[in-house]
Amino acid sequence: MKKHILIVDNNILNLKLLENFLEGIYKITLMNSGIEAIKFLINNKVDLILVDINMPNMNGYETVKKIKGNVNLKDIPVIFLTSKVNYEIEAKIIELGAVDFVRKPFVKQMLRNKIKIYLEVESCRKNLDEKINRLQDVIIISLAELVECRDENTGGHVKRTAKYVKILTEALLEEKVYENILTKEYAYDLIKSAPLHDIGKIGISDATLLKNGSLDDEEFEFMKQHTTLGALALQKMIDESNGESFLYLAKDMAKYHHEKWDGTGYPDRLKGEEIPLCARIMAIGDVYDALTTKRPYKKAFSHDESIKIILKGKGSSFDPKIIEVFEKISYKFKIEKEAL
Template identity: 70%
Template sequence: MIEHLQDVMMISIAELVECRDENTGGHVKRTAKYVEILTKALVERNIYSDILNKDYVKDMIRSAPLHDVGKIGINDKTLLKNGYLDEKEFEFMKTHSKLGGETIQRMINQTDGESFLYIAKDMAQSHHEKWNGTGYPDGLKEEEIPLSARVMAIADVYDALTTKRPYKEAFTHDKAVEIILDGKGIAFDPVITEVFEEINSEFELARQIL
């Protein structure tokens, strides 16, 4: 009962953030599904088995909807801009990851520190980090980046690429896959990227359904 209530609250918070931006409708639901697909594929292949135990996997899938919660702190002028962001606006937009981490940390401080909240914080704060250390907000690299955030990075980018935005048309599934594979070992964990290459058709199927 308590766990169900937690899930309902997380989804409600995530959808509240998302409803501010009509251009990303469904992003929360789709990325959560992609995270589930990719994580289960890793488990099936016994990859990162030292981290991906039953509880970690469950908590990661549960907390995925909160990865963009920091966007609640981005003003409408920037969040809803109908076009490309200029440099100053982009730098401001990038703060959403840090804001997300701080928001969830406050939730941790006010509770008994539920395990899923720590994973939610990792995903919110670090899903824009890059394997080669050029991401944000902390410039983490390789396995310094929490595993949950490395999985979310691929899910998040795939959805961004295959969704129409004011500044671009939606890319095809094949083009999105090509871009992600080009980022292997640069933006994305090379091992997770290889698994994505194997199972990317499941992403396409989920995208068509959701």
């Protein structure tokens, strides 16, 4: 499939000249204003943008600033088109995040070479990102399974809970609940990091973690420490890395997934929207799996029984807005559980 290049210039002659240079090699889209280009980019994928600096209404600098300010567009390589270049212009181009500039009058082979190079660089970047993401996913699951392998009674909890969180998060995204927080990027990081919510249990002794029965008060207080232990471990990861965004959500979920909407949870007795959104979502997936799974100290509740218990916690244990969406899509939890 041909790479798609968007060319933005208010000069029709320039547009046609550039199209003539590049057609047959690439898919070309021509736009004669920055405003129209931004509208086009919202719903269309391109691989590289050529944009003139001097345009009326919205010049090239303003256009690129808007592109780079959009999380879905910011990684598209941009090459400026300009009739003059000085240190000030070069500095501005670099500051805005463009990869290069092409001077007018255009030299066909120079233009083609620059476009080819930057498309290849972008392809390498994407491939590297994919490899890093796959490696991160493997590490996350491996860490989570390291905890689970110690406790046969909760085997599979991490993977099941992660699936439930994914279902609920995608439904909340579709319903636009907390849309000021729950962006596609936030949802991606939340789903990615969900398996790490119980990582703190690796610091809980076998005597407590593997007890074949209910915990007494002292043991339960010790077990509750898995939230803060998990947060501390993930904070160390954040400190020793570049602070990957998913690690911050992982930390919040690990620490706060046992907080309750009415402030009666632990470890910090947060209430309402003081509790991070990711932890409020995780709380529902975590409780659903705990209810529907057999443990040494209890039988497994049926799907319907579990739903009734969770709905009863609306406004006390759980966020009312999230519960309203959960009630609509709870049948998907049952389908997922039966499939696992």
